Amino acid sequence: MSAQAAPAPMTIGDVLGLLRPDFPDITISKIRFLEAEGLIEPQRSPAGYRKFCDADVERLRFILTSQRDHYLPLRVIRQQLEARDRGEPVPAPAPAAGPAASQGAAAGAVPAPRAEAAARRPRTLVAADGTAGETAAVRLTRRQLIDGAGIDEEMLARLEEYGLVRRTSGYYTGEDLTVARTAAALGAFGFEVRHLRAVKAAADRQVGLIDQVVAPQLRRRDPGAHERAAETAREIAALAIRLHATLVSAGLRDSLGP
Known part of the structure; x- marks a missing residue:
């Protein structure tokens, strides 16, 4: 019985198409950078073109998920990949929260204590x-x-x-x-970028309001005053972002209907 034919190698464009649904920010430059860092090692054709296999794509998914969901630096990801290459068990990065979780946040749902602490x-x-x-x-x-x-x-x-x-x-x-x-x-x-000026202006106004609230704390001379002011500012910012998301969600519901 003849051996089963190996899967055809993929181009960098093929890999981009596979990854983009889960990682919309992925670019060819990003893949090339990860290769330059030694995190992936696709084969090369005699003409010098990259040839990716399924293992390369899976490796890229591991890297991108570790960055997106866990904010791991590349040196840590490299250590985990090296451990995987040695056959040592490495927990797979957990997937990001799905649409339901995002909708809950937009609706103003109060986050769990761990999520609340992470937001701060x-x-x-x-x-x-x-x-x-x-x-x-x-x-x-x-x-x-x-x-x-x-x-x-x-x-x-x-x-x-x-x-x-x-x-x-x-x-x-x-x-x-x-x-x-x-x-x-x-x-x-x-x-277009010019359309985002209104968003920047709104953010600047929110920063100004938060500055007014924490200004008295910053004027105190006792130890830890600056840290407490920063913590207060982050909590207010998180609440303002939640309020903004809820108002946008409510406005879309009114304009688009149930």
């Missing part, structure tokens, strides 16, 4: 160099931001023009990366 902590993002830190502490070059967000120079220029992202001391932050990724995703629905 500064979120950690993974920089292109594999390090992790608070979003404001992540430092990205212009090229890293463009590749990480899957945008081009022209779009980044528009984001900077409208004040949605800004470079500080020659670098961008993890927050800038999130803004750029979100703007790119909205672009698929026809949103």
Whole structure:
């Protein structure tokens, strides 16, 4: 009996098509970056083209899920992959919360205690160099931001023009990366960067209100005053975001019907 034919190798475009439904932000540049970091090693054709197999796609899913759902730095993901390669058990990353969970949050449902605590902590993002830190502490070059967000120079220029992202001391932050990724995703629905000015203006107004509330705490001289003010600001911000999501959900229900 003849041996079963091996599956045909996939191109990087094929892999992008397989991953994009679960990871809308994935780009060819991102896959190339992960290869350059040694996290994946697709074979090459004699002409130099990448040839991916099912194992490569599964490995990419593990990496992307670890980044998206657990904010793990690349060095930790690399250690986990090396352990898997040695045959050691490594728990698979848990999938992100499904649509039902998102709908519950949009409807104003009170999160569970663990989720409440997580919402109060500064979120950690993974920089292109594999390090992790608070979003404001992540430092990205212009090229890293463009590749990480899957945008081009022209779009980044528009984001900077409208004040949605800004470079500080020659670098961008993890927050800038999130803004750029979100703007790119909205672009698929026809949103232009200029349409996002109203969102930026609303965010600035909320920041101003929160600053007024925590200003008395910041003026105190006792130890820990700044930390308490930051904690208060994060709690207020989380409540404001929940309120905004609920109002948008209610407005859509009124305009679109039940």
